[in-house]
Amino acid sequence: MNWDRESRWTRIRFFLDQVGAAAGSAFASRAVRVLSELTGADACWIRVDDVVLAQHLAPGAMPIALSASPADGASTLRQGDAWLVRQMLRDRSDGTERRVGELLVRLSTREPPNPGVFEFLDTVGELIAGRLKQQERVEQIQEQLREERTTFVGASHMGLGELVDRPGMASIRADADAAVVGDAPVLILGESGTGKTRLANAIAEASGRVPIVRATLGASDDLNTITSELFGHVRGAFSGAVAARKGLVEYADGGTLILDEVLNLPPHAQQLLLDFTQFGTYRPLGYQAAEPKRARVRLLAATNGDIRRAIADTRFRQDLYFRLASIPITLPPLRDCRADIPTLASAYLARVDRHRAVWTLSDQAKAALMSTELEWEGNIRELEGLLQRAVHRARAEGDTAGTQMIQTRHLGLTMGTSPTPLPPAATSKDISLSDRWRQLELDRDALDTRERDAITAAMTKSAGVVNRAARLLGVPRTSLLSRMKRLGIDKLEFAPEA
Structure with missing residues (x-):
């Protein structure tokens, strides 16, 4: 077979035409079949993390005898009257080089493979690696969507x-x-x-x-x-x-x-x-x-x-x-069942800050929330937003360990209006730097609470396996570990009991 530059690029174009539109597992299966045709190989496998992702064997061909060690670049191995070519699959899409897996092609010839074969497989291997990483990302996104939906x-x-x-x-x-x-x-x-x-x-x-x-x-x-x-x-x-x-x-x-x-x-x-x-x-x-x-x-x-x-x-x-x-x-609507407000508020407070403190409402705060002067246009959603702000205000007053009480002053209510009226437009000169910083602190606390809940849910679902939790959240493992450390989340808390 001719393996000069023009022939190699002709094969590459044919490979792309044949497998370019395939998706998922169909891509790998079609890739090994087309590669066998282009190289004259009687066997072709794609392996990722010691798992055979796809294989193609010509009629009567014996399976490839694989070792556990991955290929480092390209290597060849004599197997009887055939040569086994092992090509590392390298992904360079983000500017760095990462090993994705390996491509194995067995050529039924006694002569050593033409050097053009290695150049061809190196180019094709990079294309395959890029598609595999792309598919991995798609699957991660789909998994996140399934988690959100289910x-x-x-x-x-x-x-x-x-x-x-x-x-x-x-x-x-x-x-x-x-x-x-x-x-x-x-x-x-x-x-x-x-x-x-x-x-x-x-x-x-x-x-x-x-x-x-x-x-x-x-x-x-x-x-x-x-x-x-x-x-x-x-x-x-x-x-x-x-x-x-x-x-x-x-x-x-x-x-x-x-x-x-x-x-x-x-x-x-x-x-x-x-x-x-x-x-x-x-x-x-x-x-x-x-x-x-x-x-x-x-x-x-x-x-x-x-x-x-x-x-x-x-x-x-x-x-x-x-x-x-x-x-x-x-x-x-909430205004038609005001007697339920203390029950709803207590249930929400039991969840909103459970990693730091136990929050309760004072009797005066309960009475204020049940006032007929409050319109509650946003209903339960508005009640929870008000309570979250009250927790931030109470937390800013001092130590929040143990059981804490929400007082009327923390609610910031104005009778005769919605508890959360739309604010007037403010200009930057109306807001002091200290107020801006205080608001940033409140926003950061709220974000930490939501982030902690999301990480806890992912770690629980993955039984404490950080890699799987990171995939569920769609973030790198190192980023997840860093955030867990900052939020004081111990992965051992989620490990299944022996």
């Missing part, structure tokens, strides 16, 4: 009992219990901040229908965007669709799909969702097979809009409403 953790998480076992929820408790034991669609209505998505999460978790996938429906009128998000698309379905993509319905198969702000769906997307609720079938964008795909998904929808007005204005399909509202639940 896991609900953090300081705002509330169980079903905490949400409905209070006086203001007496009217919906029976419906919430019915939603847990059944599999009928649920439609949750209520003002912004009343806890609709939290209730949907809690119902899904209590029912055990996993995975739990959340779809936040934007106001896009683009059919391609909406269809792809919900039902996925095939490669080439539209310009830019270089790879197939699963939709949220497929991710939720066998579990629960939460449709947040369902009123944002335009009419053509409502028709697609209606068909799915009726028949359990769907077609990804560009899907040409005769039979549609199927998925068993429990739907929980939520909206803060006036759905009856939307139906009257023909902005929302009435037949879809009846399909989604098998169990309708309307959450009351």
Whole structure:
């Protein structure tokens, strides 16, 4: 075979044409098959961390005998009447050189390989390494998305009992219990901040229908965007669709799909969702097979809009409403259940700063929060924001170890208005440097709390394995260890018990 410069580049172009569009495991499988064809090899393997990622054997060919040591650059080894060429896969995408794995090609010849073979494999090996690292990053991002879609953790998480076992929820408790034991669609209505998505999460978790996938429906009128998000698309379905993509319905198969702000769906997307609720079938964008795909998904929808007005204005399909509202639940605004405020506040304070102190409300603070002069336009979300600010104010007064009390002065309430009124526009000259620094400290404390919760959740899910936790969070292992040290998080706390 000719291995001069022109021949090598012809082979490289052919390799790219044959494998360039392949994704995932298909890329590695196609790469070894094409390389075997281009080099005349009877066996070709790609190995990563001593694991064979893909292999191709010609008919009648024997498997490659592998040692545990990785290739360092390129090396050759005589095996009977054949030569085994081992090429290190090196990724240089970020300006540094890192070993990704190795490529092994067995040439059925007694003569030593042509030097052009090594140059060809070096170039192809770099292409393969870059694609493998790219695919690894894609998988990390997909894993993060799956975690976000199927896991609900953090300081705002509330169980079903905490949400409905209070006086203001007496009217919906029976419906919430019915939603847990059944599999009928649920439609949750209520003002912004009343806890609709939290209730949907809690119902899904209590029912055990996993995975739990959340779809936040934007106001896009683009059919391609909406269809792809919900039902996925095939490669080439539209310009830019270089790879197939699963939709949220497929991710939720066998579990629960939460449709947040369902009123944002335009009419053509409502028709697609209606068909799915009726028949359990769907077609990804560009899907040409005769039979549609199927998925068993429990739907929980939520909206803060006036759905009856939307139906009257023909902005929302009435037949879809009846399909989604098998169990309708309307959450009351916080101003209509003020007696629940101390319970909600205590539950939130038990979570907000649990790594530092235990916070409670004074009787005077409870009375202030229940005042009829407060409008609570933001409902539970506004209450939690106010309590978080109160914790920061109380913490700034001194030592916060042990049990701490939130006093009325920490709440910063102004009666007759919303507890969190919109501030007037301020110029830089209105804010002193000390005030700016104090605000930075408050923001930093809030960020530390959220970061600590996220790291704790990732370390718990990974059973204390830092590498896996770093992948879940999408950060380098060294960065995660540095943040854990700064936040005082010990990885041994998450190790499984012997």
